[in-house]
Amino acid sequence: MSRPRSDAPQGSAPEGADVSDPVEGMLRPADHADSAAPAATDEAITQPALGVVGWLRWGWRQLTSMRTALVLLLLLAIAAVPGSLVPQRSADPNGVRQYFVDNADLAPVLDKLSLFDVYTSPWFSAIYILLFISLVGCVIPRTRHHYKAMRAQPPRTPARLSRLDVHRTEILECRDDADAAAAAATAIEAAQHQLRKAGYRVARYDGARSFSVSAERGYLRETGNLVFHASLVGVLLAVGIGGGFTYTGQTVIIEGRTWVNTMLDYTSFNPGRFVDEDALTPYALTLDDFSLSYVTPGQQGAGQAGDFVAHLTTQFPDAAAQSGEVRVNHPLQIAGDKVYLMGNGYAPTITVRNSDGDVVFSEPVPFLPQDNHMTSQGVVKVPDGLREQVGMVGFFYPTAQELGSGALTSVYGDLEYPMLTFWVYAGDLGIDGGVPKSVYTLDPAEMTQLAGGDSGAASLELKPGETVDLPDGLGSVTFENEAPEGANGFQDSVKRYVSLSVHRDAAATWVLLFAVLATAGLLAALFIPRRRMWVRATPQGHTVQLEYAGLARGEDPALDGAVAQFAQRHLVSLADREPAGDRPARPESTPDVD
Amino acid sequence: MPDASPLTLDSVSVLLVWTAIAIYALAFIAYAVDLARRGAVAVEAKDAAAQTARERELVAAGGGRGSAGSGIVDQLRAQETASEEALNAPVGRRARLVWARIGTSLTVLGFLFHLGGDVTRGIAAGRVPWSNMYEFALTGTLLIVAVYLGVLLRYDLRFLGTFITGLVVVLLGGTAIWFYTDIVPLMDPLKSVWLVIHVFVASLATALFSLAFGLSVLQLMQARREARIAAVASAQDAVGTSAASPAKTGPGFLRTLPSAEALESLAYRFAILGFIFWTFTLIAGSIWANDAWGRYWGFDTKEVWTFVIWVLYAGYIHARATRGWRGSRSAWLSIIGFTAVIFNFTIVNMFFKGLHAYSGLS
Numbered sequence A: 001m002s003r004p005r006s007d008a009p010q011g012s013a014p015e016g017a018d019v020s021d022p023v024e025g026m027l028r029p030a031d032h033a034d035s036a037a038p039a040a041t042d043e044a045i046t047q048p049a050l051g052v053v054g055w056l057r058w059g060w061r062q063l064t065s066m067r068t069a070l071v072l073l074l075l076l077a078i079a080a081v082p083g084s085l086v087p088q089r090s091a092d093p094n095g096v097r098q099y100f101v102d103n104a105d106l107a108p109v110l111d112k113l114s115l116f117d118v119y120t121s122p123w124f125s126a127i128y129i130l131l132f133i134s135l136v137g138c139v140i141p142r143t144r145h146h147y148k149a150m151r152a153q154p155p156r157t158p159a160r161l162s163r164l165d166v167h168r169t170e171i172l173e174c175r176d177d178a179d180a181a182a183a184a185a186t187a188i189e190a191a192q193h194q195l196r197k198a199g200y201r202v203a204r205y206d207g208a209r210s211f212s213v214s215a216e217r218g219y220l221r222e223t224g225n226l227v228f229h230a231s232l233v234g235v236l237l238a239v240g241i242g243g244g245f246t247y248t249g250q251t252v253i254i255e256g257r258t259w260v261n262t263m264l265d266y267t268s269f270n271p272g273r274f275v276d277e278d279a280l281t282p283y284a285l286t287l288d289d290f291s292l293s294y295v296t297p298g299q300q301g302a303g304q305a306g307d308f309v310a311h312l313t314t315q316f317p318d319a320a321a322q323s324g325e326v327r328v329n330h331p332l333q334i335a336g337d338k339v340y341l342m343g344n345g346y347a348p349t350i351t352v353r354n355s356d357g358d359v360v361f362s363e364p365v366p367f368l369p370q371d372n373h374m375t376s377q378g379v380v381k382v383p384d385g386l387r388e389q390v391g392m393v394g395f396f397y398p399t400a401q402e403l404g405s406g407a408l409t410s411v412y413g414d415l416e417y418p419m420l421t422f423w424v425y426a427g428d429l430g431i432d433g434g435v436p437k438s439v440y441t442l443d444p445a446e447m448t449q450l451a452g453g454d455s456g457a458a459s460l461e462l463k464p465g466e467t468v469d470l471p472d473g474l475g476s477v478t479f480e481n482e483a484p485e486g487a488n489g490f491q492d493s494v495k496r497y498v499s500l501s502v503h504r505d506a507a508a509t510w511v512l513l514f515a516v517l518a519t520a521g522l523l524a525a526l527f528i529p530r531r532r533m534w535v536r537a538t539p540q541g542h543t544v545q546l547e548y549a550g551l552a553r554g555e556d557p558a559l560d561g562a563v564a565q566f567a568q569r570h571l572v573s574l575a576d577r578e579p580a581g582d583r584p585a586r587p588e589s590t591p592d593v594d
Numbered sequence B: 001m002p003d004a005s006p007l008t009l010d011s012v013s014v015l016l017v018w019t020a021i022a023i024y025a026l027a028f029i030a031y032a033v034d035l036a037r038r039g040a041v042a043v044e045a046k047d048a049a050a051q052t053a054r055e056r057e058l059v060a061a062g063g064g065r066g067s068a069g070s071g072i073v074d075q076l077r078a079q080e081t082a083s084e085e086a087l088n089a090p091v092g093r094r095a096r097l098v099w100a101r102i103g104t105s106l107t108v109l110g111f112l113f114h115l116g117g118d119v120t121r122g123i124a125a126g127r128v129p130w131s132n133m134y135e136f137a138l139t140g141t142l143l144i145v146a147v148y149l150g151v152l153l154r155y156d157l158r159f160l161g162t163f164i165t166g167l168v169v170v171l172l173g174g175t176a177i178w179f180y181t182d183i184v185p186l187m188d189p190l191k192s193v194w195l196v197i198h199v200f201v202a203s204l205a206t207a208l209f210s211l212a213f214g215l216s217v218l219q220l221m222q223a224r225r226e227a228r229i230a231a232v233a234s235a236q237d238a239v240g241t242s243a244a245s246p247a248k249t250g251p252g253f254l255r256t257l258p259s260a261e262a263l264e265s266l267a268y269r270f271a272i273l274g275f276i277f278w279t280f281t282l283i284a285g286s287i288w289a290n291d292a293w294g295r296y297w298g299f300d301t302k303e304v305w306t307f308v309i310w311v312l313y314a315g316y317i318h319a320r321a322t323r324g325w326r327g328s329r330s331a332w333l334s335i336i337g338f339t340a341v342i343f344n345f346t347i348v349n350m351f352f353k354g355l356h357a358y359s360g361l362s
């Protein structure tokens, strides 16, 4: 195994080996392990004399040094951790709200430190921005340098090849002196040809007393490294710029209803900076049916729901309707948007009549699932038409079962024995003041509870198709049965809804492109060996001394083997070339790897 | 434990897994005996070497030998050369370490049972056996052993056997005891080819990182030993005598191991392979997240840790190229990186809230 070069490269640097030729193969930050260490006194002497420009240059050199990059990388790793310990507004807004409730004292302090927005916080941004400045400052000069190196000749053959880490000597016997010189020239000719065929760039350096070829390969290693680092910048830019053209919006569609891609129809919409909200393509989606399956009782995982499919009709203005579907892992692609299935639930259709029997409210109300068996909660608000404003908090159980305590729970997600219960409040719904209120919550502060909970009166209980009276003679409530005429059981008695998320991601393709480029670069940078190889033939009387030497440039565990293999092939090719009878004696092999 | 009748394929799988654990435990013992005996063998060899050295010194007496301390340094160099040759020796020409052979044979046997357990679990579930925490621990540890055995064909890494079998016994044992989950149908988000790719590649990366980790630990131990020997040598130089043989320089088996530098370069090779696979993991995960969750990156807890690990290993690779960091300092980064991998797999899966709620544990 070839030793990796240690921390003190100049100690082992082959003396006379001109490895520090004018155009070094690559320019690396001064503190790269493979570049020569500065003399210790240098800094002490130059530092006090620095002017402003000097200081700037010094600062830039520090920023673009390997050590700074390393420290910043480690800082980045550390700085990313808190975001997994504390809920983040971006990934888990409800978690943050809950955190504020649970840790009322601590939360504001953490918030001041941006710990709920770690990845957009000033300190996190500072780290990665510095890192990328350092990266650019490092990559640009290296690219320039690499470009030059790629057009340069391999360096002059070192005077003493035996000083190199990997080195071997062979002796060829010839008949006489004149023969030896010719054989040496032929040998180098052959070596040159062979090296070129093996992908090396070659240059001849023949001297007065010897012939030699110098070869270098693996330029792609440095190219890969530069591509990798540059692609990281590409990823960052794609995310940053693409984010400006990206939007996400959420909506809910109940079976049978249609949603149109306009701002009006979104329940929430998060546009990037450059998104024109008025320029959305106004396509329409109708939820024809939401299908799913359940693992039936008695099997492992009983009650688990899966195979969710939202069957949609899609419609562009002035075009024929088409059908489409949205499944988990399979978003619907439409007009450059992707539509994702984010959730689903039940939307019981509820009708409220006043004491005269007039309908004052009638529509399906989406209920939010609370557990694995779809126990769901929803709110019905009736602001007009009754004697007082009425609000009802509903609980829906697709397969209801009474617990020991008398409370209900759902034991299965499908509609086996659906039950809807209501707590009823009357008073002021608080929606007249113009303050927007969530459709999923009821603020009972200004209301009196008439049924359910602590009111003393039992909550209202309904099965599909049933009607019960509201307390205090306010009117009645009906839980409509939506099943088609003549249906058996409760299947389809309650409509389902889906929550969809509509995304336009301008960055994703670019990010992927740069990520793939980065990986390709990484593969080249890590696994293509960069090495130099030299062969020198020196006629000595009627023998030719053949020297082979290799030098690793960067990690190269296979160098040893490569030199040995090359030498062997070379000798074999020489032997084949010799006319019969003129065959040299078996070369004496003296591999000497120090 | 599955409570079904003992005839189901899944309970066969569990049985095979426990058998594998038992065999791995025996392999661990054999490998440990091997290490202990290596120490003894090395001492004998050293005594012999010391004997010749002393004789040589007598011969050279009056000839003005350069320095007294260089004797033990020479010894160290000779050991290093020998152990590096041993490291690279092809399978047929390796040292006949009886206990190591027993260890390796047992490891192969354990691996076969382990493989059987993994495959039967997959057949029983009717899908790839890495769809919940129990299963990916099963497959992940299988890959650790597979990679170790595969690498043995190229390098004589049997000195890592104790570490590998020990690690696998602990991880697999813990898995069988705490993570067992009944087979249930896949949740919708998991029904994707990316499950096959992403999780498998992540497990492979983990296996490679674990080898790098073991080597980095040995590297640190070896570096400490080398430093002590160097210190003793310079002390002897100062006193001008080689009489004082070095005090304790660490566990005896270290004498038969490659130099810290050679261990480091080997560790690095596994780490960069692991890093490549980890990069694939990251990209495949993002593509899957884009399909399943509608965004390719959202700093979900698991994503955060995958990123942290990636950055840590990028740091490790950088450290190896930074003056003053190559050697022991960079080894620490490899160790921290693997610690983060294990943390990500255990603690993050079990206790951190996030979208990756597929451990199957309740």
Ligand code: HEM
Residues within 6 Å of the ligand: A028, A029, A032, A064, A065, A066, A067, A069, A073, A131, A132, A134, A135, A136, A138, A139, A224, A225, A226, A228, A229, A232, A521, A522, A525, A526, A554, A555, B314, B317, B318, B321
């Ligand atoms: C986003 C931050 C960075 C990451 C993730 C990163 C990652 C990596 C990785 C994975 C490698 C090994 C693959 C290869 O050799 O190409 C590497 C190598 C390298 N990086 Fe970076 N890097 C970053 C920033 C920087 C900066 C700021 C510099 C300049 C100071 C730098 C200089 C280098 C050099 C010189 C190498 C070659 C090391 C060698 O010779 O083995 N990198 N980097």
